[in-house]
Amino acid sequence: MAGKTAIIASNGSLFDAYKVYNIATAAAASDHEVAIFFTFEGLNLINKEAYGQLALPAGKEAMAEGLKNSNVPAVTELVEMAQELGVKFIGCQMTMDVFGLKKEAFVDGIEVGGAVTFLEFAKDADVTLTF
Amino acid sequence: MNADKILDAKGLACPMPIVKTRKEMKELESGQVLQILATDKGAKADLTAWAKSGGHELLDSQEEGDVLKFWIQKG
Numbered sequence: 638m639a640g641k642t643a644i645i646a647s648n649g650s651l652f653d654a655y656k657v658y659n660i661a662t663a664a665a666a667s668d669h670e671v672a673i674f675f676t677f678e679g680l681n682l683i684n685k686e687a688y689g690q691l692a693l694p695a696g697k698e699a700m701a702e703g704l705k706n707s708n709v710p711a712v713t714e715l716v717e718m719a720q721e722l723g724v725k726f727i728g729c730q731m732t733m734d735v736f737g738l739k740k741e742a743f744v745d746g747i748e749v750g751g752a753v754t755f756l757e758f759a760k761d762a763d764v765t766l767t768f
Numbered sequence: 769m770n771a772d773k774i775l776d777a778k779g780l781a782c783p784m785p786i787v788k789t790r791k792e793m794k795e796l797e798s799g800q801v802l803q804i805l806a807t808d809k810g811a812k813a814d815l816t817a818w819a820k821s822g823g824h825e826l827l828d829s830q831e832e833g834d835v836l837k838f839w840i841q842k843g
Contacts, residue, residue, distance in 0.1 A: 663783040666790040
């Protein structure tokens with residue numbers, strides 16, 4: 638492995654999905670070991686019901702066309718790619734409990750853990766990011 | 769310049785050119801050359817950095833109109 642990248646995803650709009658998954662897939666494609674910790678609204682990004690239809694941030698609805706024209710991949714496609722590249726998804730247990738969501742509500746292959754699970758991964762990471 | 773394989777990543781936005789390049793590169797043997805065609809302007813800096821971090825060599829890059837061409841030799 639060329640490096641290690643640890644990402645916290647704590648927001649749930651369409652823009653947040655691109656921020657998180659673009660960096661995650663680019664890091665994984667550069668042979669980094671990558672883990673994303675999804676917490677609070679960040680859980681939207683792996684929620685089966687939500688991740689294919691994430692909303693634009695409030696006031697940015699006009700950018701829908703720009704996104705379409707710039708030919709960026711769909712979020713579902715990015716998730717699939719990230720998992721293919723070995724990116725580890727960790728759902729925050731505490732937030733899942735707060736939202737009343739079980740592991741089955743999320744895309745397959747996620748781990749569920751707490752803050753320490755993420756910290757254990759992130760403690761010797763070369764790159765640590767929060768979105 | 770000769771290439772062992774050509775990857776057409778035209779029309780694809782970041783991070784797809786990198787993700788696809790990695791995939792193609794995995795199929796090649798050390799010393800073989802992959803040619804990449806892209807229209808994403810960011811690919812120029814990204815592929816340069818990607819090749820460097822992965823121990824590959826960016827042999828050449830050219831621009832033809834909107835199309836960027838890269839030749840990367842697998843390390």
